Amino acid sequence: xxxxxxxxLVYPDKTQALFDVSVDIKQGELVYITGPSxxxxxxxxxxxxxxxxxxxxxxxxxxxxxxxSSLGSIRKIRRKIGxxxxxxxxxxxxxxxxxxxxGMRFLNITPKQMKxxxxxxxxxxxxxxxxxxxxxxxxWGESQRVAIARAVARKPSLILADEPTGNLDYDNAIxxxxxxxxxxxxxxxxxxxxxxxxxIKDEEDATFLRVxxxxxxVERRCL
Numbered sequence: 001x002x003x004x005x006x007x008x009l010v011y012p013d014k015t016q017a018l019f020d021v022s023v024d025i026k027q028g029e030l031v032y033i034t035g036p037s038x039x040x041x042x043x044x045x046x047x048x049x050x051x052x053x054x055x056x057x058x059x060x061x062x063x064x065x066x067x068x069s070s071l072g073s074i075r076k077i078r079r080k081i082g083x084x085x086x087x088x089x090x091x092x093x094x095x096x097x098x099x100x101x102x103g104m105r106f107l108n109i110t111p112k113q114m115k116x117x118x119x120x121x122x123x124x125x126x127x128x129x130x131x132x133x134x135x136x137x138x139x140w141g142e143s144q145r146v147a148i149a150r151a152v153a154r155k156p157s158l159i160l161a162d163e164p165t166g167n168l169d170y171d172n173a174i175x176x177x178x179x180x181x182x183x184x185x186x187x188x189x190x191x192x193x194x195x196x197x198x199x200i201k202d203e204e205d206a207t208f209l210r211v212x213x214x215x216x217x218v219e220r221r222c223l
Contacts, residue, residue: 001027001158001189002048007057009043009214017043018214020057025191025207027157030184032200033193035211041193044211045160048191049081050074062157079107082151084161084180088143090135096122096146097131103150114153121153122146125179141172145179152183159183161192165199173199 002025009018017040025031033041046052047059050066059066062080064073090099100118107114122131125145135143144164151159161180165173177199180190194200208219 001025001062003058003060004047005058007047007054007059009040009047009052010055016214018047018216021216022057023209023216023218025189027189028184028187029189030181030203030206031189031191031209032203032206033191033209033211034195034197034200036195039211040214040216041195041211042162043214044209045162045191045193048158048160049083050077079154080157082154082156082159084144084147084151084159084164086163086166088147090143090146092136093134095132095134096127096138096149099135099146100150100153104154107154117153117155118149121149124152125149140167141176144168144176148176148179152188155186156188158189158191161190163193163195165194165196170199 004021004023007018007021008016010016033044035041043052047054047066048061053067061077064070064077066074066077091102097118100121101114104114104117119128119131122128125148127142127145127149130138130142135146138146159180164176164180168176173196180192183190204221206221210217210219
């Protein structure tokens with residue numbers, strides 16, 4: 001589903017973020033990208049999203065190439081991805097439901113279907129009772145769940161979560177990780193970047209991409 005083949009990424013300021021990355025991620029996998037700040041974790045997500053393109057090597061996502069000459073393919077790729085950013089980017093003054101619906105505005109579905117999927121997603125993350133609450137009145141953890149609902153309401157084939165446990169206490173961090181993992185039940189691939197390795201040290205049936213100074217080692221654990 002996602003195939004990196006000897007991918008390197010060099011930014012315009014000549015900073016080399018990634019070196020010769022080769023990894024194959026299958027549909028339905030749970031993947032943790034770990035490593036210290038600045039190691040290249042977010043650069044991997046940017047490549048998958050098509051925000052950046054490989055400097056050298058090849059990258060295919062959903063059998064489509066990620067490169068400058070394939071902007072149409074990149075737009076199609078993004079429609080299949082549910083991103084969960086560190087900054088939630090919720091729209092104040094609007095309800096949880098309205099924010100989730102906003103995340104579906106570029107999909108080819110009717111307004112009625114958008115509302116149905118938004119309701120389902122909020123129920124899934126445990127916030128059905130807060131669907132009409134303005135987002136500025138929610139707690140940090142509730143806001144994060146709205147952001148996750150916005151991602152999964154799109155019914156994506158891939159969820160990308162960038163440091164989803166940041167600013168959360170231990171119990172809430174574990175709950176968020178369990179929530180994200182639960183979407184594998186729909187054969188959705190879930191990729192999570194985190195530096196909080198103490199939360200996942202005993203994880204089984206997962207793939208770990210350990211990033212250090214732009215280089216990656218791969219560990220696969222199976223039940």
